[in-house]
Amino acid sequence: xxxxxxxxxxxxxxxxxxxxxxxxxxxxxxxxxxxxxxxxxxxxxxxxxxxxxxxxxxxxxxxxxxxxxxxxxxxxxxxxxxxxxxxxxxxxxxxxxxxxxxxxxxxxxxxxxxxxxxxxxxxxxxxxxxxxxxxxxxxxxxxxxxxxxxxxxxxxxxxxxxxxxxxxxxxxxxxxxxxxxxxxxxxxxxxxxxxxxxxxxxxxxxxxxxxxxxxxxxxxxxxxxxxxxxxxxxxxxxxxxxxxxxxxxxxxxxxxxxxxxxxxxxxxxxxxxxxxxxxxxxxxxxxxxxxxxxxxxxxxxxxxxxxxxxxxxxxxxxxxxxxxxxxxxxxxxxxxxxxxxxxxxxxxxxxxxxxxxxxxxxxxxxxxxxxxxxxxxxxxxxxxxxxxxxxxxxxxxxxxxxxxxxxxxxxxxx
Amino acid sequence: xxxxxxxxxxxxxxxxxxxxxxxxxxxxxxxxxxxxxxxxxxxxxxxxxxxxxxxxxxxxxxxxxxxxxxxxxxxxxxxxxxxxxxxxxxxxxxxxxxxxxxxxxxxxxxxxxxxxxxxxxxxxxxxxxxxxxxxxxxxxxxxxxxxxxxxxxxxxxxxxxxxxxxxxxxxxxxxxxxxxxxxxxxxxxxxxxxxxxxxxxxxxxxxxxxxxxxxxxxxxxxxxxx
Numbered sequence: 001x002x003x004x005x006x007x008x009x010x011x012x013x014x015x016x017x018x019x020x021x022x023x024x025x026x027x028x029x030x031x032x033x034x035x036x037x038x039x040x041x042x043x044x045x046x047x048x049x050x051x052x053x054x055x056x057x058x059x060x061x062x063x064x065x066x067x068x069x070x071x072x073x074x075x076x077x078x079x080x081x082x083x084x085x086x087x088x089x090x091x092x093x094x095x096x097x098x099x100x101x102x103x104x105x106x107x108x109x110x111x112x113x114x115x116x117x118x119x120x121x122x123x124x125x126x127x128x129x130x131x132x133x134x135x136x137x138x139x140x141x142x143x144x145x146x147x148x149x150x151x152x153x154x155x156x157x158x159x160x161x162x163x164x165x166x167x168x169x170x171x172x173x174x175x176x177x178x179x180x181x182x183x184x185x186x187x188x189x190x191x192x193x194x195x196x197x198x199x200x201x202x203x204x205x206x207x208x209x210x211x212x213x214x215x216x217x218x219x220x221x222x223x224x225x226x227x228x229x230x231x232x233x234x235x236x237x238x239x240x241x242x243x244x245x246x247x248x249x250x251x252x253x254x255x256x257x258x259x260x261x262x263x264x265x266x267x268x269x270x271x272x273x274x275x276x277x278x279x280x281x282x283x284x285x286x287x288x289x290x291x292x293x294x295x296x297x298x299x300x301x302x303x304x305x306x307x308x309x310x311x312x313x314x315x316x317x318x319x320x321x322x323x324x325x326x327x328x329x330x331x332x333x334x335x336x337x338x339x340x341x342x343x344x345x346x347x348x349x350x351x352x353x354x355x356x357x358x359x360x361x362x363x364x365x366x367x368x369x370x371x372x373x374x375x376x377x378x379x380x381x382x383x384x385x386x387x388x389x390x391x392x393x394x395x396x397x398x399x400x401x402x403x404x405x406x407x408x409x410x411x412x413x414x
Numbered sequence: 415x416x417x418x419x420x421x422x423x424x425x426x427x428x429x430x431x432x433x434x435x436x437x438x439x440x441x442x443x444x445x446x447x448x449x450x451x452x453x454x455x456x457x458x459x460x461x462x463x464x465x466x467x468x469x470x471x472x473x474x475x476x477x478x479x480x481x482x483x484x485x486x487x488x489x490x491x492x493x494x495x496x497x498x499x500x501x502x503x504x505x506x507x508x509x510x511x512x513x514x515x516x517x518x519x520x521x522x523x524x525x526x527x528x529x530x531x532x533x534x535x536x537x538x539x540x541x542x543x544x545x546x547x548x549x550x551x552x553x554x555x556x557x558x559x560x561x562x563x564x565x566x567x568x569x570x571x572x573x574x575x576x577x578x579x580x581x582x583x584x585x586x587x588x589x590x591x592x593x594x595x596x597x598x599x600x601x602x603x604x605x606x607x608x609x610x611x612x613x614x615x616x617x618x619x620x621x622x623x624x625x626x627x628x629x630x631x632x633x634x635x636x637x638x639x640x
Contacts (some may be wrong), residue, residue: 001523005512012511012554317506325570326496327526328489410488412544 002331006338009318013311020307021347027300028351028390031293037366038289039382040374043156045279048192049242049271051123053251056080056088057240058391059265066274068102069240071193072110076102079237084264088241091257093250093304098242101205101235104164104176109150111164111198113205113235116227119145121244124192129334134158135185138201139163141219141230144181145199148189156183162198164208180218191373203233243268249264255414297390301397304340312336312408319409332409334403337395344394348387352378415477416578416610417442417465422474424464435460436636442626444577447604447611451618452630458614461634462580465612466499467491479577496524500571500609504583504599507567510556514546514566517555518573525574533573540569544599561592568600572607573590579604581613585620597623 010017049070057065058078067074079101089097098121101113119130119137135158138145146156160183166174181200189195207219207230219230245251251270258268279286312319319332359376366374378386417440424435434457442448452458463469463477467483476483479498486494495630501507508517518537541551544565550558555566564584571579585593601623605612613624621627 001520004516005520008511008516318509321506321509322520323492323503324495325521326492328492 002334002338006335006342009315009335010339010342016307016311020304021350023303024300024344024347025350025354027296028387029354029358030296031390032351032355032386034381035386036355036359036378036383037372037374038286039380040144041372042279042286044085044088044191044372044374046272046275047125048275049122049124051121051127052271053244053245053248054243054255054258054268055271055274056243056268058268059267062267062274063278065240065267065269066271066278067373069100069242070271070275072102072112072197076239080241080266081237081264081339082235084261084266085241086237087263088243088258091254093245093247093254094243095246096244098122098244099202099238099240100240100242101202103239104166104205104208106150106162106164106198109154109196109198111146111200111205113200113202113238114361115202118199122194122242124190124194124231128170128190128279130190130194130206131188133184133186133188137185138199138227139184140182140226141204141207141233142179142181143184143200143204145185145187146183147187147195147197147199149195150198151183151186156186158183158186164198166209179208179219179304181208189367189373191367201227202235202238203227204228206233206235232275244374245368250397288328297393301393303395304343304394305401308336308340308398309404311402312405315405319405323409327409329406329409333402333406336405340394340398340401341391343413344391348390415441416444416446416476416479417612418449419464420475420476420477422459422464422471422476424469424471424473433636435464435471435634437461437633438635440633441604442610442612444610445602445608446626447624448613448626448628449624450612450614450628450630450633451615451621451622454616456630457634458630459582461630462582462612462614465578466495466501466580482531492524496521497574498577500576500579502564502567502571502579502581502584505560505563505587507570507584508555508563511554511560513552513554514541514558514569515551518570521570522573531619537569540572541566543603544569545595560587561589561596564592564596565599566586568603570597572603572609575607576609578610578612581611583615583617584613585615585617593620 055065055069057069057076058080060077064074064077068076085097085099096117098114098118100118102110104111116137116139117217121345123129125359133148135145150156161180162183163180164176166176181204187194210216210219243254255268255270258266321370322332323329355378356376359374359378363374366372419440421439422435422437423433425433444635450458453564460469464471465478467476467478467486470484473561481494483491483494509520512520515537519533522533541548546562546565546569550562555563558566567584585596597620601611603609613620
């Protein structure tokens with residue numbers, strides 16, 4: 001009876017109710033949308049690297065090391081020597097060590113020199129391996145593997161020839177003109193900084209920095225040189241090393257060993273710890289989104305209350321009638337509460353339907369523009385929890401209106 | 415006795431005048447059809463509110479159908495009202511977005527009286543007795559004429575077999591033919607159900623439908639003194 005009455009009364013006032021439902025739907029879309037993107041950004045961020053137990057660089061702050069080795073922003077303060085790499089990679093607890101070398105760029109995208117093992121051992125997100133959308137990993141000295149976004153925005157295809165620039169500016173004055181690189185592989189999109197990176201061999205990078213014309217000539221004329229044939233191009237120094245250990249238990253011992261290395265000032269960081277430290281520095285961003293969400297909820301609930309309060313003034317007569325046929329004042333209170341809940345329920349349904357259409361559409365755009373891979377599935381545990389709280393807040397927020405109706409009902413005279 | 419008022423004093427808290435209502439001793443026997451007349455604004459509606467327990471007297475006791483309203487909690491009062499008292503007002507007797515059937519059903523659901531019997535059948539037979547066209551039963555009542563609405567109001571008032579029916583100027587918005595029609599349907603149903611009728615109006619032309627007629631100022635000592 002209560003539900004039927006609430007339903008009929010809402011139907012009777014459909015004009016203002018539909019407007020209210022639209023308002024609240026928009027609020028719920030903003031609330032869930034903002035929170036969803038916030039969560040996904042955090043997830044995308046923290047999934048930039050996984051499976052790497054330690055990152056070793058020169059003596060520097062952990063955030064700086066993380067920024068340049070994983071996010072490819074900022075500049076390394078110094079390089080570490082190749083001998084240190086060899087020394088560390090031979091330690092018994094190491095399963096695998098991947099050297100990386102940064103410093104060059106192409107059209108503003110960073111070039112990273114590494115070994116072919118990188119494609120096998122580097123994992124992101126939930127221990128996911130890198131996958132090739134086209135082509136294969138580099139085998140020859142001037143081979144180049146592009147991240148998904150680099151290939152897409154610059155329109156490169158397999159077989160294209162690319163000139164790298166020295167330094168990291170978008171408009172570098174010094175290009176490695178004499179040595180073109182060939183695109184042999186394009187990676188599938190990952191939603192991590194890998195998408196924005198050009199990968200080549202350490203030897204290739206070393207060759208690009210050769211200054212003697214004779215050496216360059218020798219290499220470029222025999223472009224089919226495989227990596228094993230150019231031992232003389234082994235780099236003197238690299239930027240950082242990514243370490244995968246045999247046992248996670250050894251992480252802290254090894255970290256201390258590296259940090260206190262006598263031969264070279266090194267620092268080793270745990271990427272997971274550094275990532276969460278970095279995310280904490282973005283707490284302002286995180287809190288701002290939270291604040292926006294809360295303000296949106298508050299304003300929509302105030303709007304709902306205002307609409308109900310105005311309607312109750314018009315409905316005093318109806319309330320009196322209900323009292324006359326035997327409805328208790330608490331029945332009237334419940335009726336208003338129920339109407340509010342029905343409105344929010346309808347709004348929530350609309351919002352969920354709208355979001356499940358909007359998210360898949362915006363997915364590609366967000367990935368291309370911001371490099372964040374958002375899940376198109378809006379129904380998650382946190383979102384259900386948010387909606388649950390929203391219903392509770394609604395019930396609390398309409399108490400003033402419901403009380404007003406209740407008081408009106410109690411004092412109603414014929 | 416259906417209604418018994420003793421030493422009643424009543425004033426609205428926000429009113430300047432001392433007493434709106436002052437009744438020494440007034441009672442109505444069961445099964446009577448009582449007509450109370452008096453000019454508008456003299457406190458007739460206040461008396462009706464006291465009788466059905468919507469307002470409580472400042473002093474004195476109200477006994478309806480042998481039950482002292484003063485001693486009931488507001489929840490008990492709600493229940494007592496829906497089980498025993500029917501009402502018809504001047505207008506707006508019905509929730510305008512519900513149909514005739516829904517309005518009557520709503521009233522029946524708040525009462526204990528109809529828990530066992532077939533309510534739908536009772537509603538249809540009432541509506542038929544009151545000559546409401548069957549095609550109008552399911553339409554929202556705000557699409558019907560005032561005359562029809564007032565007849566549906568009678569049906570609504572009778573659905574719980576009230577022992578007391580209170581009517582507050584129910585005919586004032588009706589034209590003459592509908593008024594006579596309304597009065598004869600109302601009094602017939604009251605007689606058939608042995609319902610005590612308490613009818614208040616300023617229109618003394620209605621007197622002949624009743625077996626008991628009282629002037630409001632004869633009941634209320636406060637009336638006319640302000």
